[in-house]
Amino acid sequence: MIALVAAPFGLKPYGIYLLSLWVVMTIAAIGLNLTLGYAGQISLAQGAFVGIGAYAAALLTTSGWPLWMAFLLAIALSLAIGWLLGYPALRVQHHYLAFVTLSFATLVFLMLRNEEWLTKGVYGISGIPRPTLFGWAAKAPIAFYFFCLGILTLVSLATWWLVRSPWGRAFTALRENPIRADSLGVDTRRYTLMAFAIGSALGGISGVLYAPLVQFIEPTAFNLNLSLNLLLMVMVGGSGYFLGPFLGAAVSVLLPEWARFGSDALYLIMYAIAVMVLMAFCPSGLLGLAHRVLKR
Amino acid sequence: MLPAFFVLAAMKFGGLSFTWALLVGLLVALLVLGLLFKQLVVDPILRHGVLPLVISTLGLALLMKEGVKEFYSAEAQGFPSPWGGTNLTVFGAVISAQSLVIIAVAIAAVGLLQWFLAGTRTGRQMQATAQNPQLARVLGIPVDRMILYTFLVNAALVALASFLVSPIYLAKFTNGELLGLAAFVAAIVGGFNQVRGAIVGGLLLGVADNFVAAYWSAQYRAAIPLFLLIAVILWRPQGLLGRAEERTV
Amino acid sequence: MNPVLEVRDLAKAFGGIRAVNGVSFDVREGEILGLIGPNGSGKSTLFNCILGQLAPSAGEVRIDGRGITGMRPCQLNRLGVGRTFQLLQVFPQLTVRENLILAGQEHQKSMWGRLVGRRDAGLGEAADRMIEFFRLSALAQEKAGSLSYGQQKLLDVAMAFMAGPRLVLLDEPAGGVNPTMLAGLRERLREINAMQRATFVVIEHNMEFVMSLCTRVLVLAEGRIISEGTPEEVRADPKVIEAYLGG
Numbered sequence: 001m002i003a004l005v006a007a008p009f010g011l012k013p014y015g016i017y018l019l020s021l022w023v024v025m026t027i028a029a030i031g032l033n034l035t036l037g038y039a040g041q042i043s044l045a046q047g048a049f050v051g052i053g054a055y056a057a058a059l060l061t062t063s064g065w066p067l068w069m070a071f072l073l074a075i076a077l078s079l080a081i082g083w084l085l086g087y088p089a090l091r092v093q094h095h096y097l098a099f100v101t102l103s104f105a106t107l108v109f110l111m112l113r114n115e116e117w118l119t120k121g122v123y124g125i126s127g128i129p130r131p132t133l134f135g136w137a138a139k140a141p142i143a144f145y146f147f148c149l150g151i152l153t154l155v156s157l158a159t160w161w162l163v164r165s166p167w168g169r170a171f172t173a174l175r176e177n178p179i180r181a182d183s184l185g186v187d188t189r190r191y192t193l194m195a196f197a198i199g200s201a202l203g204g205i206s207g208v209l210y211a212p213l214v215q216f217i218e219p220t221a222f223n224l225n226l227s228l229n230l231l232l233m234v235m236v237g238g239s240g241y242f243l244g245p246f247l248g249a250a251v252s253v254l255l256p257e258w259a260r261f262g263s264d265a266l267y268l269i270m271y272a273i274a275v276m277v278l279m280a281f282c283p284s285g286l287l288g289l290a291h292r293v294l295k296r
Numbered sequence: 297m298l299p300a301f302f303v304l305a306a307m308k309f310g311g312l313s314f315t316w317a318l319l320v321g322l323l324v325a326l327l328v329l330g331l332l333f334k335q336l337v338v339d340p341i342l343r344h345g346v347l348p349l350v351i352s353t354l355g356l357a358l359l360m361k362e363g364v365k366e367f368y369s370a371e372a373q374g375f376p377s378p379w380g381g382t383n384l385t386v387f388g389a390v391i392s393a394q395s396l397v398i399i400a401v402a403i404a405a406v407g408l409l410q411w412f413l414a415g416t417r418t419g420r421q422m423q424a425t426a427q428n429p430q431l432a433r434v435l436g437i438p439v440d441r442m443i444l445y446t447f448l449v450n451a452a453l454v455a456l457a458s459f460l461v462s463p464i465y466l467a468k469f470t471n472g473e474l475l476g477l478a479a480f481v482a483a484i485v486g487g488f489n490q491v492r493g494a495i496v497g498g499l500l501l502g503v504a505d506n507f508v509a510a511y512w513s514a515q516y517r518a519a520i521p522l523f524l525l526i527a528v529i530l531w532r533p534q535g536l537l538g539r540a541e542e543r544t545v
Numbered sequence: 546m547n548p549v550l551e552v553r554d555l556a557k558a559f560g561g562i563r564a565v566n567g568v569s570f571d572v573r574e575g576e577i578l579g580l581i582g583p584n585g586s587g588k589s590t591l592f593n594c595i596l597g598q599l600a601p602s603a604g605e606v607r608i609d610g611r612g613i614t615g616m617r618p619c620q621l622n623r624l625g626v627g628r629t630f631q632l633l634q635v636f637p638q639l640t641v642r643e644n645l646i647l648a649g650q651e652h653q654k655s656m657w658g659r660l661v662g663r664r665d666a667g668l669g670e671a672a673d674r675m676i677e678f679f680r681l682s683a684l685a686q687e688k689a690g691s692l693s694y695g696q697q698k699l700l701d702v703a704m705a706f707m708a709g710p711r712l713v714l715l716d717e718p719a720g721g722v723n724p725t726m727l728a729g730l731r732e733r734l735r736e737i738n739a740m741q742r743a744t745f746v747v748i749e750h751n752m753e754f755v756m757s758l759c760t761r762v763l764v765l766a767e768g769r770i771i772s773e774g775t776p777e778e779v780r781a782d783p784k785v786i787e788a789y790l791g792g
Binding site: 088273275 | 337340341344345346347348349350354355356358362363366480484513516518519522529
């Protein structure tokens with residue numbers, strides 16, 4: 001924790017940007033980890049919700065509205081749409097559910113790209129301002145990093161509370177044995193929809209932070225690749241582990257950059273091979289691997 | 297995407313003529329995308345579940361793309377086409393010879409595959425393996441080899457698709473993603489356990505896609521396969537032509 | 546006094562196969578009703594129809610006079626119906642204690658109340674009591690997946706009782722449990738039956754278990770009830786002997 005607070009002070013702006021990006025992606029990954037890791041519902045649509053949040057923030061703040069309104073709008077939208085996305089999960093599971101969420105994500109991308117009257121399409125929205133908090137302008141890279149870190153802390157605390165509450169237990173039951181859960185009075189339908197809604201809302205929050213971070217957004221950033229990347233983060237970090245998303249996002253955002261210093265051309269190839277080897281030997285991710293090692 | 301580059305590499309580094317390069321490309325595709333893919337990627341990971349395999353294939357896709365980009369070229373390469381750019385006029389509509397050849401080859405390939413699966417002993421063994429692996433094993437069918445054949449057939453078909461498509465779209469390391477997704481959707485819409493389903497799915501998709509693009513909205517053409525996919529999965533998960541399979545609870 | 550469970554003309558057909566073919570019976574409060582019959586006689590299907598896992602083709606089910614045919618399992622649970630499964634169904638990643646808390650938590654307050662309320666939904670002591678009652682104290686903090694089969698069975702039964710149900714349907718509770726534990730299980734079931742005034746319906750193949758535990762026995766064969774009465778009466782009934790031995 002202390003490392004996170006101290007980290008940006010020695011870094012150049014690009015380093016601080018990366019750190020902030022890691023924070024933002026972690027929030028989205030926490031959401032996906034909730035839906036997938038805890039509740040066992042596969043979603044390939046998390047990237048779309050980041051997009052929804054980002055565009056909500058971009059459109060509102062460039063028109064002069066404050067960022068907290070963007071948060072409210074993004075959360076409301078993501079909750080509602082996420083809840084609706086949960087309905088297919090009541091009918092189909094696993095790879096079929098993956099395809100449905102994949103289609104949804106691509107549809108959102110198409111809408112973001114085509115509805116130029118709203119989103120300016122492929123031209124994107126630029127000049128997204130950073131927020132001012134009670135007079136303190138979070139404009140400089142370091143200041144904005146701390147703003148993001150603050151939001152991450154809030155999100156983490158809320159998620160920790162959720163996961164340790166009876167709801168968390170119900171989500172685990174939903175993942176491990178939905179039939180048994182049903183017979184014990186767990187309303188599996190409601191909890192499934194909730195898992196989607198909350199996970200998606202976190203994606204939206206992530207998007208609201210993403211827009212002012214990069215200050216220029218366009219639809220391609222939120223296509224299927226982002227959803228797949230978030231899935232990779234959750235699986236590599238360790239699906240269902242609380243700290244999994246933190247680790248997974250670090251691997252996905254920071255590792256390729258760090259490896260770039262070692263070998264300019266081959267870093268992506270090495271990253272790809274590393275991911276494949278990890279999945280072969282420890283599908284429960286890095287934290288699963290650590291767990292296994294510690295148990296001995 | 298990859299088989300086309302095998303051919304190009306064979307011509308560039310091996311100095312082979314186009315026809316020989318095609319053959320070499322096909323063989324290398326069978327080896328790498330069939331045998332090696334199965335032994336090195338699918339077998340070790342599949343027993344951990346589908347999701348780890350999905351992530352691995354994501355990594356593999358990245359590996360293949362970056363590999364081609366680094367070791368060959370990041371630019372689009374021309375791919376030779378034996379039938380050139382000739383066009384035919386049929387009933388007033390201009391159709392390129394290329395398109396006709398592609399349709400003909402597709403139909404021939406599916407017909408051949410269908411005959412192979414239903415008409416030959418190996419093909420029937422493969423079907424048995426798909427329907428009930430344990431029983432197949434008891435009956436003496438080499439199950440693992442049958443599964444390998446499936447991967448080999450897939451590699452061959454993928455190579456064929458690559459050779460047919462690359463002359464039109466050029467060979468570039470970013471190729472294949474859109475087509476791969478379309479193939480996936482076509483397979484599901486048509487029905488996963490039926491070979492004819494694939495052709496129905498592909499045809500339906502291709503026609504719908506182009507009609508929508510031409511007569512309605514070019515921007516939302518990519519939405520058609522998605523709508524079809526959602527509709528099929530939610531209301532008829534076995535696909536249009538598929539047989540309903542029992543789900544183990 | 547109204548029976549706790551009433552089943553009227555229940556039928557379930559799978560295609561051409563009539564698994565349950567017109568079954569009617571009542572269960573009175575406090576009874577321990579045994580349901581026996583040769584394999585394939587329709588016992589589990591009957592259970593699944595009563596419990597909302599399957600939709601019956603015909604007939605109706607009432608609990609305390611209230612029609613429940615076709616209700617979802619979680620709704621039934623909240624009406625006070627519990628069940629155990631033939632195939633073991635505990636939550637392997639949760640500890641024994643957590644399993645029990647989960648089993649009872651959906652009865653505490655509302656869903657939102659559970660979000661902001663106590664972590665254990667106020668069930669910590671109840672879970673501990675249940676653990677002690679079933680002699681599982683040494684295993685309370687172990688992950689359920691690491692327990693032996695017999696211990697998981699006990700946990701399964703314990704979970705069915707956490708919410709204090711009026712009616713519990715047990716699907717082969719003795720299956721795979723070793724003889725020493727079996728006697729203990731029977732004692733626990735008798736005690737709970739007395740303590741909670743709960744009513745049981747038990748499917749079993751283990752004759753000795755059924756006869757020593759149940760107050761009344763129904764015999765099912767080919768989807769129909771062919772005999773009914775006290776354990777002794779049923780054991781002596783020639784129709785029953787024929788159903789088990791005949792072909």
